[in-house]
Amino acid sequence: MAEIVEAPSPGERASLNAAAPAPLRIMLDVIDRLGRLDGWIGGGCLLTLTALMLAEVTTRALSNVLPFFPPTISIAWEYSSYLMAASFTFGAAMTLRVGGHIRVVLLLKNVPAPLQRALEVLAAAAGFAFMAFLTSAMTKFAWSSFVRGQVSTSSDTPLWFPQAVVTFGMLLLTLQFLARAIQAALGLPLEDHRMKASPVE
Amino acid sequence: MTIEVIALFVILFALLAGGLWIGLTLAFTATLLLAMFRSIPLDKLLPQYAWNILTTQELLALPLFILMGELLFRTRLSRSLFQGLAPWAGLLPGRLLHVNVIGCTIFAAISGSSAATTQVIGRMSLNELLRRGYSRDIAIGSLAGAGTLGFLIPPSNIMIIYGVLGDVSILKLFTAGVLPGLLLAGTFMGWVMLHTTLKPAMVPKAEAQLSLVPWAERFAALKDLAPALFLIACVLGSMYGGLATPSEAAAVGVLGAALVAYFQGAMSQQVVRDVMIGSVITCSMIALIVLGASILGNAAAFLGIPQAVAAFVKGLGLSPFMLIAVLIVFYLILGCFLDGFSMIVMTLPIVLPIVKGAGFDEVWFGIFLVLAVEMAQITPPVGFNLFVIQGLTEDGLGYIARVTAPYLIIMIAFVLLLTLFPGIVTILPRLLYG
Amino acid sequence: ATTNWDMSTVWPDGNFHTQNAMAFAEEVKKQTNGAVNITVKAGGQLGFKGPEHLRAVRDGLVPLADVLNIQQVGDEPFMGVESIPFLAGSMDELKVLHKYVRPEYEKIAARNNQKILYIVPWPTQYLHLKVKTSDVAGLKNIKIRVPDKNAVDMLNAIGMAAVMIPWGETIPALASGAVAGVSTSSVSGVDGKFWEFLKYVYPTNHVWSSQMLNVNLDSWKALTPEQQKIVSDVAAKMEPTFWANSLKADVDSLNRLKEGGMEVVPVSDAMMTEIRAKTAPQMEAFLKRVPAADAPVKAYLAEMKRG
Numbered sequence: 001m002a003e004i005v006e007a008p009s010p011g012e013r014a015s016l017n018a019a020a021p022a023p024l025r026i027m028l029d030v031i032d033r034l035g036r037l038d039g040w041i042g043g044g045c046l047l048t049l050t051a052l053m054l055a056e057v058t059t060r061a062l063s064n065v066l067p068f069f070p071p072t073i074s075i076a077w078e079y080s081s082y083l084m085a086a087s088f089t090f091g092a093a094m095t096l097r098v099g100g101h102i103r104v105v106l107l108l109k110n111v112p113a114p115l116q117r118a119l120e121v122l123a124a125a126a127g128f129a130f131m132a133f134l135t136s137a138m139t140k141f142a143w144s145s146f147v148r149g150q151v152s153t154s155s156d157t158p159l160w161f162p163q164a165v166v167t168f169g170m171l172l173l174t175l176q177f178l179a180r181a182i183q184a185a186l187g188l189p190l191e192d193h194r195m196k197a198s199p200v201e
Numbered sequence: 202m203t204i205e206v207i208a209l210f211v212i213l214f215a216l217l218a219g220g221l222w223i224g225l226t227l228a229f230t231a232t233l234l235l236a237m238f239r240s241i242p243l244d245k246l247l248p249q250y251a252w253n254i255l256t257t258q259e260l261l262a263l264p265l266f267i268l269m270g271e272l273l274f275r276t277r278l279s280r281s282l283f284q285g286l287a288p289w290a291g292l293l294p295g296r297l298l299h300v301n302v303i304g305c306t307i308f309a310a311i312s313g314s315s316a317a318t319t320q321v322i323g324r325m326s327l328n329e330l331l332r333r334g335y336s337r338d339i340a341i342g343s344l345a346g347a348g349t350l351g352f353l354i355p356p357s358n359i360m361i362i363y364g365v366l367g368d369v370s371i372l373k374l375f376t377a378g379v380l381p382g383l384l385l386a387g388t389f390m391g392w393v394m395l396h397t398t399l400k401p402a403m404v405p406k407a408e409a410q411l412s413l414v415p416w417a418e419r420f421a422a423l424k425d426l427a428p429a430l431f432l433i434a435c436v437l438g439s440m441y442g443g444l445a446t447p448s449e450a451a452a453v454g455v456l457g458a459a460l461v462a463y464f465q466g467a468m469s470q471q472v473v474r475d476v477m478i479g480s481v482i483t484c485s486m487i488a489l490i491v492l493g494a495s496i497l498g499n500a501a502a503f504l505g506i507p508q509a510v511a512a513f514v515k516g517l518g519l520s521p522f523m524l525i526a527v528l529i530v531f532y533l534i535l536g537c538f539l540d541g542f543s544m545i546v547m548t549l550p551i552v553l554p555i556v557k558g559a560g561f562d563e564v565w566f567g568i569f570l571v572l573a574v575e576m577a578q579i580t581p582p583v584g585f586n587l588f589v590i591q592g593l594t595e596d597g598l599g600y601i602a603r604v605t606a607p608y609l610i611i612m613i614a615f616v617l618l619l620t621l622f623p624g625i626v627t628i629l630p631r632l633l634y635g
Numbered sequence: 636a637t638t639n640w641d642m643s644t645v646w647p648d649g650n651f652h653t654q655n656a657m658a659f660a661e662e663v664k665k666q667t668n669g670a671v672n673i674t675v676k677a678g679g680q681l682g683f684k685g686p687e688h689l690r691a692v693r694d695g696l697v698p699l700a701d702v703l704n705i706q707q708v709g710d711e712p713f714m715g716v717e718s719i720p721f722l723a724g725s726m727d728e729l730k731v732l733h734k735y736v737r738p739e740y741e742k743i744a745a746r747n748n749q750k751i752l753y754i755v756p757w758p759t760q761y762l763h764l765k766v767k768t769s770d771v772a773g774l775k776n777i778k779i780r781v782p783d784k785n786a787v788d789m790l791n792a793i794g795m796a797a798v799m800i801p802w803g804e805t806i807p808a809l810a811s812g813a814v815a816g817v818s819t820s821s822v823s824g825v826d827g828k829f830w831e832f833l834k835y836v837y838p839t840n841h842v843w844s845s846q847m848l849n850v851n852l853d854s855w856k857a858l859t860p861e862q863q864k865i866v867s868d869v870a871a872k873m874e875p876t877f878w879a880n881s882l883k884a885d886v887d888s889l890n891r892l893k894e895g896g897m898e899v900v901p902v903s904d905a906m907m908t909e910i911r912a913k914t915a916p917q918m919e920a921f922l923k924r925v926p927a928a929d930a931p932v933k934a935y936l937a938e939m940k941r942g
């Protein structure tokens with residue numbers, strides 16, 4: 001996985017946080033790097049869920065003619081939904097960094113630069129505050145599943161595990177908001193369009 | 202109740218205008234409303250909601266179709282689709298602009314969701330239309346409008362929800378959606394023709410030659426449609442052939458698209474990377490909004506806002522036609538800030554009895570609701586199709602909503618038409634199921 | 636002061652459980668002179684799914700919820716006791732079973748910070764199929780949609796091919812033939828308009844399940860002792876009517892299925908014996924997994940003279 005992250009075109013990865021003071025810069029770079037990595041994990045979850053669904057369709061169809069194929073993979077739907085949740089949350093940080101999340105920019109575009117910067121800091125700080133609250137609540141939620149030994153009704157799967165994965169995805173989004181608030185305050189570039197999939201000509 | 206509604210609007214619009222991301226705005230608004238008007242432990246409620254919504258099995262087809270759309274976009278399939286359709290669409294005024302409506306109509310028969318329909322067709326068509334020099338306004342507007350057909354033409358997630366909650370045959374609803382769906386698609390195409398005839402500059406001059414293509418060439422071009430047909434056959438075949446449920450069929454669609462891409466020699470490491478990253482970005486973008494919209498919907502249900510308004514409408518004691526007119530306005534307003542699912546779940550218990558009491562057929566009303574939800578998809582500030590298109594083109598929400606407005610007006614007129622001639626909805630299910 | 640309680644249920648407005656809840660809410664309102672006001676929020680509109688209701692009430696997310704016992708097995712395995720295949724053969728037998736398991740349910744509710752107001756069973760379960768058969772062999776490899784793991788185990792044990800897909804996918808899957816049957820109550824059969832896809836109903840009576848209306852204890856304690864008494868009395872008084880409604884819903888729904896063109900196929904004694912034999916090990920497995928269920932189940936079997 002790590003190699004792939006480094007792979008895309010040469011020179012692409014020059015830090016956008018270069019202008020930040022040293023310790024802050026390292027932190028921002030680490031968060032950006034995590035954001036990229038989690039995008040890949042999200043993609044992996046997406047492919048796995050496709051494969052799981054296809055396996056379910058295939059085995060159900062084949063079981064009609066070849067009885068030794070099981071008629072169903074009983075976890076297919078349940079685990080697919082966990083994988084979906086993972087891919088949703090894992091991609092969120094990278095999506096924020098590339099400017100993929102949608103917002104109304106009417107006001108932002110039409111105010112003087114200092115006010116725009118202040119609004120950007122405020123928006124990112126609000127995003128950070130909300131996501132920090134949600135992440136900490138989600139941590140307690142997953143922890144309580146673990147302590148109580150809660151399992152899913154359809155397969156007895158311990159729920160804390162997929163819940164912890166989703167929580168981790170949320171944590172990365174929280175960090176990305178924090179990074180963005182700092183980047184906005186320092187006047188650094190907020191969005192890194194180089195990470196986006198290359199446009200088709 | 203008034204104070205809750207005012208608080209909702211003030212918070213929502215302040216956060217939106219301030220540039221907070223839409224999904225977060227909705228979730229934040231919901232959280233503040235619940236904190237102000239209810240005493241519920243939010244640190245326990247929010248994670249439960251987040252977990253529920255993110256793992257909703259009814260959503261599974263969405264990421265699959267997004268993946269399929271990215272595959273089509275990044276391979277040669279979209280190009281060959283245009284090559285196949287161009288000489289045919291060239292016969293109509295408006296030329297290739299019809300690709301949006303025709304594409305959405307076809308894809309609507311594959312997918313139960315309008316966001317997926319808009320995403321997949323938009324991925325294939327928008328770049329190509331703009332590259333060829335077609336009017337941006339019509340390219341975007343017709344996509345947003347026609348994308349909503351995803352709910353009206355079966356299969357349809359919204360019809361399943363309505364059928365389950367309203368105790369109405371889903372089979373009849375699916376059947377009832379076909380004729381209005383095709384008619385609405387036809388009306389959209391009619392508008393595109395009229396619009397481009399009135400303003401010929403919206404179609405690039407060079408495209409005029411498309412109407413001069415010899416017929417032999419036109420038929421020869423059909424072979425370029427083969428990959429698209431193969432893909433449709435994959436999804437529809439597995440769905441109606443009894444191999445897969447509608448959501449599972451979406452996975453078959455991904456496989457089909459990957460196979461097409463592979464045999465066209467379009468699969469490279471770079472393409473795989475772009476498809477994965479592109480899908481993840483779109484999925485996360487939509488998921489954040491779905492999360493916020495669902496949480497806001499739940500909060501509104503806790504506060505009883507839609508119920509209060511529906512009860513108010515009930516108290517008006519309107520004539521049947523006026524009732525429908527008022528309901529259109531009611532759903533248009535609700536649709537500005539709630540998603541379609543929440544709208545239906547919360548209002549149905551109150552609205553359905555009023556509507557039945559006024560003598561409307563429950564299947565007919567299901568189609569009415571589907572159209573109401575479709576309209577909600579394209580009204581700002583919370584309109585999923587608008588968001589999907591924003592994700593595709595990075596245009597402002599205001600601009601997208603503006604160029605979509607004609608299609609919204611057509612849909613309102615269309616609903617009134619269905620009210621005057623309910624037979625358009627009820628004839629097919631009557632003929633088939635008595 | 637008025638106490639306003641929201642009640643969460645995932646079932647739609649027209650479902651008899653929801654109707655029961657509404658009747659209950661109305662009676663409570665009347666008896667308390669409007670001091671306790673329950674609003675039934677149906678169709679899952681508050682955003683909770685069935686398996687979360689025990690937790691939602693426990694954590695005070697909602698004061699009242701319609702809790703389906705078998706959906707709570709992820710939190711409280713004992714709640715699956717009624718779904719031991721063929722433990723109860725009729726609603727009368729279920730009443731006897733409840734005499735032994737209800738005290739356990741109440742203990743579970745108490746340790747989850749809640750109190751059961753009333754319990755109402757779902758009508759008995761049927762196999763709704765496309766094919767007609769008079770023996771177990773005829774059921775072999777039929778793809779049948781089931782709601783949970785317990786039902787998967789049970790129907791697989793008799794040679795069927797149980798498939799767990801969401802309810803929303805079930806109707807299209809029936810239409811296309813991806814599944815050829817559903818194991819559920821006649822009420823859900825009518826909800827799904829099964830006559831559009833299926834021909835035969837088999838009254839196998841294989842498993843049971845019950846809805847319990849649970850109230851959060853903190854909310855409960857906020858009532859005055861008089862109000863508490865009124866609410867529990869209303870619940871106790873109305874519960875038998877609600878059971879009768881369940882029976883009636885079964886009869887009505889079965890009639891509706893027949894009107895739609897489905898045929899009720901009696902299950903022969905021989906076929907029943909075979910099904911019971913094949914699924915018998917599931918009881919042992921359950922009692923082993925949930926030791927707390929051993930005593931009440933044995934006591935019930937003794938009373939039924941099946942011990």
Ligand code: NA
Nearest residue numbers: 309312351356
């Ligand atoms: Na559709």
Ligand code: NA
Nearest residue numbers: 536577580583
């Ligand atoms: Na809208």
